[in-house]
Amino acid sequence: MKRRSFLGAASWAAIAPAWSAPKPGLGPFGPGAPGPLNLITDVAGLKIGLSNDAHARTGVTVIVPDARAAAAVDVRGGGPGTRETDALTAGNLVRSVDAIVLSGGSVYGLASADGVAAWLGARGRGFSMAKQPGVPPSPIVPTAILFDLANGGDKAWGMDPPYRALGVAAIEHAAAGAFPLGTVGAGYGAGAGSLKGGLGSASWRTGDGMTVGAVVGVNSLGSVVVPGTHNFWAGALEHGHEFGGLGPSSAHVDGEDWGLAKINPGARANTTIACIATDVALDADELRRVAIMAQDGLARAIRPIHSPFDGDVIFALSTAQREVPTDAPRPFVVARLGALAADVLSRSVARGVYEATLPPGMQGKTWRDL
Template sequence: MAKPGKNNLITDVAGISVGQAEDARVRTGTTLILAEKPAVAAVCVAGGGPGTRETDLLAGGTLVDAVDAICLSGGSAFGLAAADGVAAGLKKAGRGFGLIDLPTVPKSPIVPAAILYDLANGGDKDWGEASPYAALGRKAYDNASGTFRLGRAGAGYGAAAGAHLGGTGSASIVTRDRITVGALAAVNCYGSVYMPGTDAFWAWPYEIDGEFGGVRPPSDFSMNAEDWGAAKLNPSLGQNTTIACIATDAILTPDQAKRVAQMALSGFSRAIRPVFAPFDGDAVFVLATGKRALPDPTAATLARIGELAASTLARAIARGVYMSGR
């Protein structure tokens, strides 16, 4: 049977590390998913109010088909500057894409990014002319490792999941033929992650070994199409977002990574209700580190990876909210 990796984190995927940084005064943070070597990447954006950087590079048919890192951040549009700090760290390490290999010409680090809105969470946003996000990005880069905190940490530090605390969550799965898929999510959704009137997560069918509390819905639970549970009461445009990254050690082409991203979107739907609203900025990236050849390189195997991405993402979302309350 497939089972979680050693740490049940996205960093169980070979070639992936994660760094995080927070600013308690501002009540915000940044999460970096760092690839050991340039990784094939893709993205799917499903929310109606996204905030992203360099996602056009991942559309296919472009010059660059691999990235150095993915940056997820709070801060709304200001948070996109976190990728500048990440790029600075990568430049110092000599990483990036270059058409010309000359010592006097720096390479350009490729760091697609997405942000969530946490500007109205009560933190001190009077930071003057320079936002804290580039510094947070650089700190996250310097902190990158194989383990990291869940819950009120990184990009999910100042987030809210419906009427509950949001947070950063992660999970992983390893198949019987040793393919590893991991997910990381920063959860700041409009919709509820809990079933109405219960402490059970919508994602409960995908839970493994009680990783987000083991609560199950009551036997007499009745579904009401108009009862969403504890969603945010007064959502506003652009203020509600879940941003996520899937990683796998499988060798994928850019087109295959795009298909995995498209399938992974259903992980949002399994964990949050409603989702992809006009005021959400939901987006999911995919990184393929290329450490493991597909045992059966067919569409059926790709479908397996896509389904594992979706279920693992649903688990990561629930874990992020669960750990925020611990």
Template sequence: MRNLITDVAGIKVGHAEDERLASGTTALIFDQQAVAAVDVRGGGPGTRDTELLAPEMTVERIDAITLSGGSAYGLDAGSGVQAWLREHGRGFAIGPVVVPIVPGAIIFDLVNGGDKDWGRFPPYRDLGFQAAQNASDDFKLGTAGAGYGATTVNLKGGLGSASMQTADGVTIGAIVAVNACGSVTVGNSEHFWAAAFEQSGEYGARGMPPSVPPEALVPVMKGSPRANTTIAVVATDAALTTAQAKRVAVMAQNGLSRAIYPIHTPLDGDTVFAVSTGTKPLRDPVYALSEIGALAANVLSRAVARGVFEATALPLAGALPSWKDRFGGTR
């Protein structure tokens, strides 16, 4: 186990970033077409091909998912991933033609100090292609991929991932680009809201504070009304229908609620995809599904904290500090 979403068999992840741009893209490539669903809670989402993930829609499986910086410009990343898949003969077959199905979501990182004067066409299509080319079992956390330019209200945001196995041998993983309107720490302390779910000191082993100070419960949010959004994918090798994957996506949103405060505001576009690679039969259609959804929320909480814990500050004037800049490493 790598403690990454790629512990779910059949998933590879690749990043591409542009340091001058201070932004990047992450591609999740599935070895075989996967069942997927999505749940959107934020008030300002930016998404691609999410309507086709509804259970009543015709296309039942997808080839990849993109997570990207760049706000609406970043939706071009899906076209780059699509081009890579087409070159490899992947996609939804319509007669002699194949159309790769690549849903995606974006964060807003356009005002983080990077040079966004890219000319006529934004660079995200090329970044998407590069991310797909780079897909592998191992990938970087923190200031990487879709989390490269991410921030929270008080610390550098980033790209996080985590995984676990159930007693039945089902693997559950999560990946997230943390660009929250709110905070992942209890006020300005070293303690993560997600401390209760930490495994093996994966984000500093600081635990919860003895008590939560009243000032930590006062919502503190970024001043820019569109510089936000946390986007994530949870995945499992349990065989799920689209409707069951939708329930997992809904339940997994609780992972964001436990790790970020405040969350799902009108200033965010918080979006969670759920993916099933479908290699292991579901033990029970109700109880086992409930367990997977609950544990997916736990894994997503851990991924959020890891994304911020592993981040490094951008080398830009006025950039927010990283968690490690302020509090050091693991105790």
């Protein structure tokens, strides 16, 4: 796809009259709504795969575009665990992906990408400068992990951690359409503050047809609920009863009251990892801005966030199923998508915790126990 440059000031002034007269309360493009599934798979050209290991209390989520996709990453946590994020850095050769993996297991979970890459490579998917007989492609599979090693599951795996197999299982079952939330995939063994964490997802379709979705594994140090209440920090962004229907809280909170945040946090023992997807044909630089803006969605849903003890990472990708609208300056479209990504990610965080249940034998409290 040929890259289009941002419009300069003169071009902006020329086009502004065509789009700068919004309807009251609706913005210039009319009302939007969650997609039909209210999941990241509302973004056309995208599949999700999930796998769990109940014995080890861990799991893997894989995001698979139908074709190689432009992508970017933004890292804000103080203790991240990642693979191949450098490939997405500006100035490097390969800034696109064949899949993205979110995994439990801390450093062991990075091996989940081995299984995903092997599965893709065996099917001829991956990066190649030039195809040569007998030379397999190199699948690009950026990965981020969260820490779920201390949740009581059996981690005595010796030299054979389960993550490569979990990666294969996840991508083998990747599909478009609906998928479960809560205690599944990368969120299977997660904890959100003092509550059970989980896998969350949500979507938004704009009045002019653009779609943004998010999927997130919530394993944060911070709490997702307002201290002393059942209300999610993300309550003001809720649509319908997607995470309980309580809406925003009216409580006033002391600056040092972290509520149900984890007590005695450990280094690298937390982390919220996510992927934003859109069907709009953005390039890698534009997607980086979307990922940066999406981090503010975590700040609206989790308190505190981006601490020295968290490894928060957000990926962003484009399935390029639709062109960027031409009725507004391109940077304005990026700003719209970034703002939507932040809201969708906030809702996804709350949905993941709202839907979470305790795996068999696991001790703790879920949101529904409050």
